[in-house]
Amino acid sequence: MTSLLTCRNLTKSFGAKKAIDNISLDIGRGKIVGLLGPNGSGKTTFIKLCNNLLTPTHGELLIGGHRPGVETKKIVSYLPERTYLNDWMKVSQIIDFFKDFYEDFNTEKAYDMLKRFNIDPTDKLKTMSKGTKEKVQLILVMSREAELYLLDEPIGGVDPAARDFILETIISNYNENASIIISTHLISDIEKVLDEVVFIKDGQIVLSKTVDEIRDESGKSVDALFREVFKC
Amino acid sequence: MLNKLFKYEIKATARIFIPLYITLIIFSIINKIFNTLPVVYGININKLTGYIRLFIYFGLIVGILVITFVVQIQRFYKSLLCDEGYLMFTLPVKPWQHILSKLFTSMIWIVISLLSTVLSFLIIMPNEGFWELMEVIPQGISEVLRIFGSGTFLVAFESIIVFILCMATGTLMIYAAIALGHLVKKHKLLASFGMYLGLNTGAQSIMIIFMIVAGSFYLKDFSNLSIYTQMQTILLSSLAYFSIIAVGLFILTKYILDNKLNLE
Amino acid sequence: MPWDLKPDRPIYPQLIEAIELKICSGVYPPGSKLKSVRDLAQEAAVNPNTMQRALAKLEEDGLIYTHRTSGRFVTEDANMVKQLRNKIAKEEINQLFQKMKILGFEKKEILDLISIMLEESDNK
Numbered sequence: 001m002t003s004l005l006t007c008r009n010l011t012k013s014f015g016a017k018k019a020i021d022n023i024s025l026d027i028g029r030g031k032i033v034g035l036l037g038p039n040g041s042g043k044t045t046f047i048k049l050c051n052n053l054l055t056p057t058h059g060e061l062l063i064g065g066h067r068p069g070v071e072t073k074k075i076v077s078y079l080p081e082r083t084y085l086n087d088w089m090k091v092s093q094i095i096d097f098f099k100d101f102y103e104d105f106n107t108e109k110a111y112d113m114l115k116r117f118n119i120d121p122t123d124k125l126k127t128m129s130k131g132t133k134e135k136v137q138l139i140l141v142m143s144r145e146a147e148l149y150l151l152d153e154p155i156g157g158v159d160p161a162a163r164d165f166i167l168e169t170i171i172s173n174y175n176e177n178a179s180i181i182i183s184t185h186l187i188s189d190i191e192k193v194l195d196e197v198v199f200i201k202d203g204q205i206v207l208s209k210t211v212d213e214i215r216d217e218s219g220k221s222v223d224a225l226f227r228e229v230f231k232c
Numbered sequence: 233m234l235n236k237l238f239k240y241e242i243k244a245t246a247r248i249f250i251p252l253y254i255t256l257i258i259f260s261i262i263n264k265i266f267n268t269l270p271v272v273y274g275i276n277i278n279k280l281t282g283y284i285r286l287f288i289y290f291g292l293i294v295g296i297l298v299i300t301f302v303v304q305i306q307r308f309y310k311s312l313l314c315d316e317g318y319l320m321f322t323l324p325v326k327p328w329q330h331i332l333s334k335l336f337t338s339m340i341w342i343v344i345s346l347l348s349t350v351l352s353f354l355i356i357m358p359n360e361g362f363w364e365l366m367e368v369i370p371q372g373i374s375e376v377l378r379i380f381g382s383g384t385f386l387v388a389f390e391s392i393i394v395f396i397l398c399m400a401t402g403t404l405m406i407y408a409a410i411a412l413g414h415l416v417k418k419h420k421l422l423a424s425f426g427m428y429l430g431l432n433t434g435a436q437s438i439m440i441i442f443m444i445v446a447g448s449f450y451l452k453d454f455s456n457l458s459i460y461t462q463m464q465t466i467l468l469s470s471l472a473y474f475s476i477i478a479v480g481l482f483i484l485t486k487y488i489l490d491n492k493l494n495l496e
Numbered sequence: 497m498p499w500d501l502k503p504d505r506p507i508y509p510q511l512i513e514a515i516e517l518k519i520c521s522g523v524y525p526p527g528s529k530l531k532s533v534r535d536l537a538q539e540a541a542v543n544p545n546t547m548q549r550a551l552a553k554l555e556e557d558g559l560i561y562t563h564r565t566s567g568r569f570v571t572e573d574a575n576m577v578k579q580l581r582n583k584i585a586k587e588e589i590n591q592l593f594q595k596m597k598i599l600g601f602e603k604k605e606i607l608d609l610i611s612i613m614l615e616e617s618d619n620k
Binding site (some may be wrong): 051052054055082097 | 233236240247311315316317318319321322323324325326345490491492493494495
Binding site for chain 1 (some may be wrong): 501503504505506507508534537538541542543544545546552
């Protein structure tokens with residue numbers, strides 16, 4: 001059983017600063033992993049490295065046995081923090097776009113989720129509020145039957161009802177072959193959904209355990225432990 | 233994948249260009265109608281509105297040419313190096329395919345912009361001028377055939393290739409400048425502009441070197457050669473020049489997008 | 497019955513307790529069919545792997561069994577359920593006793609207080 005994501009001695013420097021400092025990590029299939037750390041800890045840099053949006057300075061990163069590139073992009077579904085939708089398309093057009101480029105895109109699922117969120121497919125992306133655009137993005141990402149989902153702050157700017165729906169979607173999308181990495185600050189909302197948790201600080205991994213291990217060993221929730229570890 | 237990118241690129245840009253072309257052609261037709269209006273009740277509408285119409289007409293032409301240029305920049309910068317880049321660069325597509333799809337699309341619009349400009353001229357020009365032109369063109373063609381003989385088609389073909397490469401080089405220079413500007417932390421647009429000037433200067437320096445080298449082969453005998461050979465010399469060296477510059481700019485841009493990408 | 501999961505205790509044992517409670521209280525009657533792991537996980541808003549492990553443990557204990565094609569079912573052994581019910585009740589009562597002891601209650605005091613409160617709750 002090979003792990004889905006492996007990195008060994010992974011380092012990414014920007015000039016003199018090491019945003020990712022000698023990280024080694026193994027993530028198996030069928031896991032929901034939380035990547036937790038304060039702003040600037042390297043979470044987003046790590047995710048960008050996984051997506052080939054940045055190239056490593058040193059070390060190795062493999063997803064499904066391949067270095068990040070065209071082959072991994074086919075099996076990785078990425079939700080960035082920012083809205084990346086273009087402004088001239090309608091919702092139905094961006095769905096067609098995803099269907100065109102990604103073999104694993106499930107159009108039915110996408111339209112289903114749009115309906116549940118009350119989003120009209122004939123609406124123009126340009127006219128939508130930021131919150132609605134974020135929902136559309138989430139729908140596009142979760143409608144792919146990918147092997148690795150990378151969600152960067154998926155529940156950040158969303159209202160509580162939508163937040164619950166997002167967590168439900170994450171759970172219902174679960175399959176033993178795929179894994180999800182969620183990078184977030186809002187730990188208490190999602191910790192019950194996570195298998196494992198990785199704390200990252202200044203580009204280094206400071207902790208990598210299962211949620212229950214943490215709760216058992218420390219007698220605290222992951223959220224509480226996080227606040228302790230990352231006290232200012 | 234390249235086809236798909238190309239398709240979407242055309243879709244994204246057609247929404248801007250098609251209305252412009254239609255406006256230009258319609259306005260040309262309107263202009264033509266105005267030009268041939270009779271004087272009614274002593275009011276010469278033709279003369280009265282003449283300056284305004286001329287102004288609008290040239291405004292449209294200049295507008296189309298400017299927009300064709302600006303859209304090239306916008307499609308590369310906004311679509312790849314701003315927020316939308318997160319979408320584009322996570323598609324299972326290699327960066328060079330992005331470059332080519334945008335390049336081909338730009339070139340197509342440049343050609344269509346030029347053609348529509350020519351078409352609008354033909355529509356607007358007074359009827360006598362039009363028929364004169366229709367006579368002159370075949371005369372010009374037979375003259376060219378006389379000069380170049382059987383080599384005419386080769387020369388014509390090479391000229392077209394040179395024209396295409398020249399367009400490609402222009403667009404690739406914009407892309408390379410933007411990509412180079414992306415490497416800088418602050419004032420990226422300003423840096424891109426500076427890079428563009430730098431690249432332009434570099435390309436021109438290379439051109440001068442080319443001319444010196446090519447010239448030194450034929451310098452003494454150039455005027456003694458047949459016109460055909462002279463033309464071939466110029467065309468082939470232009471071909472070589474633009475190919476080298478275009479490929480160099482492409483490789484530079486590709487390298488930056490492959491290895492130095494850093495979206496904010 | 498909502499899934500009441502406390503944040504400072506491991507989730508896995510809490511899931512086991514919650515399901516045991518649902519079985520003993522009749523929310524999942526003996527012989528009834530359980531929802532799929534995914535549906536249960538969604539309901540409880542927990543990780544499906546953790547839910548799966550909890551169900552596996554309960555199966556090991558005999559409270560749940562899997563029918564290969566039809567899914568998971570609660571045991572039909574009413575006696576086993578009754579025993580579990582008693583076990584849970586005893587644990588609760590033990591906890592009560594410990595607290596009362598700390599407060600300094602005697603055995604008779606405890607009994608009297610319980611009787612009074614039971615009567616009061618009858619009258620409501």
